[in-house]
Amino acid sequence: AVLSRDEMRLQAVAVTVSLTVALAYYVYVPLPHAIQEPWKLMLLDATFRTTRHLVRREMLWLETAVYPEELKVSDITFAGVPVRVYEPPAGGEGHLRRGLMFFHGGGWALGSEKGAYDIVNRMLSDELNTVVVSVEYRLYPEVQFPAPYLDCLAAAKHFLSPEVLASYAIDPERVAVSGDSAGGNLAAAVAQEISVDDTVRVKFSVQALIYPVLQALDFNTxxxxxxxxxxxxxxxxxxxxxxxxxxxxxxxxxxxxxxxxxxxxxxxxxxxxxxxxxxxxxxxxxxxxxxxxxxxxxxxxxxxxxVPGLLDVRASPLLAGPEVLAKCPRAYILTCEYDVLRDDGLMYVRRLQDAGVTVTNDHYEDGYHGAFSFIVWPFDFELGQRVVRGYFNWLKNNL
Incomplete structure (x- = not known):
């Protein structure tokens, strides 16, 4: 039978309403009232869920324009591991700079040093006069544990060698290791190993961990x-x-x-x-x-x-003994109230403190996982700006 014009209009309206309801159902996630910009976060999450199987390394972020123009950015290798080095303009003769090694997040399976991380590292290098080294460690499914850790450790040892630090005019007393999420896991594990390795002459001065993954034994915290x-x-x-x-x-x-x-x-x-x-x-x-x-x-x-990796401190830094933690560098640990990893970070704060390490816990009562990366339009969040600024301020005062 041929539909009348009115019937066709009604059918079109019905289809539109159905699609709208389906889209709203897919996008909507109940969120605590304390979380700001909730619909923006829901849309971001829906985008992640839709594209996670398609997007691996870029994680939706596009390469951005150089910031600032005078910053030197080089894609090279450290001990065979690809890295991106950000160098601020050289100061006067004899002027030494800070150094920071960064490991990106992404569940050991996603992400790269590009996109949002690239923007943060450019800003950090410029504002804090810091040589930043962002490590492009290998990812799943090409590799599994301990390959990402070993990549990061090899790059860190290369970076900390007196010759390399001198070549970048970095003060050996002012070198940090940092990372977010799975990158925070790698940063914590590398910091532990470097701290107890007597063959490494220069140690990390501080560690800055952003909602780190730290253990795999208890998923019911x-x-x-x-x-x-x-x-x-x-x-x-x-x-x-x-x-x-x-x-x-x-x-x-x-x-x-x-x-x-x-x-x-x-x-x-x-x-x-x-x-x-x-x-x-x-x-x-x-x-x-x-x-x-x-x-x-x-x-x-x-x-x-x-699965020996389950109990390996290189995979789960929270399992390290107090004698190892006592040798670790001063720490900044960022935690978010609405994050499954909140308690991993808070437990590590307590264990490091019990071992005698000075720890700053920057806890965001309205925070959630991923905020550190949410600074790029169209998914730029006010929380992301605060989180990055707090991280910068701590490094400025402690590195």
Whole structure:
């Protein structure tokens, strides 16, 4: 039958309404009232979810114009690892500059030193007169743990050699290591190794960790449970990143979400190791929020034995012993209230402090994961500007 004009109009309206409702349903995520610019965050999250399987290295960010024009940017290699070096204009004779090595985030599977990270590193190099080295470590699926860590460690040792520091006119007493999310994991692990390696003469002066990933044994901390559905890092996505990084089958996700992989029958997960990430002891009272620790008596057989990376401090820096932490450099740890990784960072703050390390915890009560990168139009957020500015200010005063 041929539809009348009115029937066609009604059909078009129905289709439009249906598509609008479907789009709103896809985009909408319930968010806490404290989060500012909620619809903007929902749209960003929807974009990430739509393109995550298509976009790997650029993570939606486009290469930007040089900032500032007099900054020298070089794409070279350190110990065979690709790096991007940002050099501010040279000062007067004998004038030494700060140095900073940066590892980008992205779950060891996404991202690069370009885009939003490129903008932040250019700004930092210019404003703080700092030689910044951003490391392009290898990513999943080409590699798994420990390859990204080994790339970052090799680049760090090369950077810290007196000859290289001298060639860039960097003060060896003012060199930082930094990173966000999975990059914060790599920065913490590299900082630990450099601190205890007697063959490395120059050590990092400070470490700046931005909502770092620090452990893979407990995915039922208060922040993992309370923020499991907060964009852009969902609890299930963080577990997926870990499974990929450690070479575990993705079908194990339900077991890992239930903490079956770290059950009490794993004899090689000692009581001492468990205490190093026991949030009931390490978190401030206000973040426990009445939660109870999820402890499984008998879980997945052999996981901890078959996957040694699960207990490797190079993958989970929170598992490091107090004798290692005591040698670590002064720390800046940025945490966000609405982030599944909040408690990883807060526990590391406490453990470093207990080991005698001076720590600044910059906690954003309205913050969420990824804010450090949300400074590029059209996904530029006021929170992102504050987070980056706080990071700059701490480095300015402490590096």
């Amino acid at each position: 208060p922040s993992f449970l309370d923020n499991q559905n907060i964009p852009v890092l969902y609890r299930t996505l963080m577990v997926r990143f870990w499974l990929q990084y450690l070479g575990l089958d993705l079908s194990l996700q339900p077991d890992v979400l239930a903490n079956n992989h770290s059950s009490l029958d794993h004899s090689n997960i000692t009581r001492e190791l468990r205490a190093r990430l026991d949030w009931t002891l390490l978190l401030p009272p206000r973040h426990k929020k009445g939660h109870k620790k999820v402890i499984v008596e008998k879980g997945s057989e052999g996981t901890a034995t078959e």
